Amino acid sequence: MPRKSAGLTAAKVRTAAPGQYVDGDGLRLLVRPTGARFWIFRFTMAGKTREMGLGRAGDDRAAVPLSQARDRAADLRRLVKDGIDPLTQREAEAVAEAAAAQMAVIQAMTFRMVAETYVAAHSGGWRNPKHRAQWSATLETYAYPHMGSLPVADVGTEHVLAALEPIWREKAETAARVRGRVESILDYATARQWRTGENPARWRGHLSNLLPSRGKVAPVEHHAALPWGEVAKFLVNLAKQPGISALALQFAIFTAARSGEVLGARWCEIDVAAKLWTVPAERMKAGREHRVPLSRPSLTILTQMTKLRTRDAPDACVFPGAKPEKPLSIMAMAMVLRRMKHSDVTVHGFRSTFRDWAGETTATAREVLEAALAHTVGSKTEAAYARGDLFEKRRGLMEAWATYCSPPSAQHSGTAPAPLALAPQQIGESPAAADNHH
Numbered sequence: 001m002p003r004k005s006a007g008l009t010a011a012k013v014r015t016a017a018p019g020q021y022v023d024g025d026g027l028r029l030l031v032r033p034t035g036a037r038f039w040i041f042r043f044t045m046a047g048k049t050r051e052m053g054l055g056r057a058g059d060d061r062a063a064v065p066l067s068q069a070r071d072r073a074a075d076l077r078r079l080v081k082d083g084i085d086p087l088t089q090r091e092a093e094a095v096a097e098a099a100a101a102q103m104a105v106i107q108a109m110t111f112r113m114v115a116e117t118y119v120a121a122h123s124g125g126w127r128n129p130k131h132r133a134q135w136s137a138t139l140e141t142y143a144y145p146h147m148g149s150l151p152v153a154d155v156g157t158e159h160v161l162a163a164l165e166p167i168w169r170e171k172a173e174t175a176a177r178v179r180g181r182v183e184s185i186l187d188y189a190t191a192r193q194w195r196t197g198e199n200p201a202r203w204r205g206h207l208s209n210l211l212p213s214r215g216k217v218a219p220v221e222h223h224a225a226l227p228w229g230e231v232a233k234f235l236v237n238l239a240k241q242p243g244i245s246a247l248a249l250q251f252a253i254f255t256a257a258r259s260g261e262v263l264g265a266r267w268c269e270i271d272v273a274a275k276l277w278t279v280p281a282e283r284m285k286a287g288r289e290h291r292v293p294l295s296r297p298s299l300t301i302l303t304q305m306t307k308l309r310t311r312d313a314p315d316a317c318v319f320p321g322a323k324p325e326k327p328l329s330i331m332a333m334a335m336v337l338r339r340m341k342h343s344d345v346t347v348h349g350f351r352s353t354f355r356d357w358a359g360e361t362t363a364t365a366r367e368v369l370e371a372a373l374a375h376t377v378g379s380k381t382e383a384a385y386a387r388g389d390l391f392e393k394r395r396g397l398m399e400a401w402a403t404y405c406s407p408p409s410a411q412h413s414g415t416a417p418a419p420l421a422l423a424p425q426q427i428g429e430s431p432a433a434a435d436n437h438h
Contacts, residue, residue, distance in 0.1 A: 225349030
């Protein structure tokens with residue numbers, strides 16, 4: 001039972017022994033066996049007795065003095081008389097304070113701050129180091145002037161349009177990337193509960209109603225490619241070009257590989273005996289290891305590079321640049337094309353040349369062609385079932401490509417060699433196509 005009291009004094013608050021002491025108006029002093037002292041307000045609501053803490057008692061600076069405790073108790077007693085539960089009200093006030101604090105945080109989070117947080121959080125998964133620099137540069141140039149200092153919660157359609165409209169027609173590719181990056185950042189902010197509502201940078205069903213499609217303002221430009229009927233003659237002239245860059249370009253053409261894959265090739269990836277080049281996942285666009293069958297011309301080029309090898313280490317570059325430990329410049333093969341007066345085509349375009357040749361002169365199944373180019377085919381579900389890389393079928397295809405590109409085909413003086421009569425089992429002919437031959 002609590003000890004009775006006619007009222008407390010400041011001295012008794014400081015010196016009272018362990019127990020409970022009644023002051024009045026529902027105010028009580030609780031002294032624990034440890035000597036710790038607390039104020040309690042006791043009240044009855046709907047027939048139930050409840051208690052509510054009012055803070056520490058005592059004589060230190062953080063303690064609530066007796067006079068202040070009595071004032072608080074009197075205020076709470078008036079609430080009870082009005083039918084208001086002080087505990088419920090305190091909980092509501094705590095929720096309101098938390099909401100206010102959250103709003104303060106949101107208002108402090110500008111679009112620039114969220115964008116920088118997003119880039120820092122995601123850049124570790126970007127394979128190309130230049131990707132982060134491109135993100136930062138495009139946002140700095142086109143997005144930040146219009147929304148960088150705005151609270152991310154306040155970014156609206158008008159701000160997104162202000163960033164996109166000036167460049168939508170003149171710089172369509174850049175504008176599309178800026179839009180996509182802004183959309184990703186705002187989605188990230190929504191996931192972090194820094195903003196609510198629809199994404200004002202969303203294209204489908206929103207900006208698509210306000211801006212013309214990219215196809216109308218700037219048709220997609222494909223990499224310029226050499227017609228497949230001219231590739232044999234081109235390779236004859238390319239073989240006359242001196243230097244490692246010319247050999248690298250030949251290797252790229254015979255393997256139908258991307259520039260970055262060729263320039264980044266290491267000797268540890270090459271298995272001459274197995275006629276195999278294994279490109280690791282981290283250097284592939286799709287993030288998956290890619291096995292490339294090496295045709296006879298490809299192996300001949302590697303033999304030439306072995307003779308020129310100046311750094312005997314597994315990770316040495318197959319096509320080294322000025323410094324043996326560094327690969328050729330990304331522009332090296334393009335410069336070979338310029339010297340040959342072929343600035344109208346691109347290195348990447350030779351992949352299209354290969355694809356056009358295979359599609360028009362062979363009955364190769366589409367999935368084999370796409371596998372040869374390291375393209376992802378179909379949906380994720382289809383990919384889950386199609387786990388093989390059709391390597392042996394691709395080996396036949398790449399040998400056929402090498403035969404087509406090499407003499408005596410090159411003696412046709414620029415005219416397209418006759419289509420090769422390739423055995424279906426060599427190049428993975430689709431069953432439907434095979435049926436058409438019989």
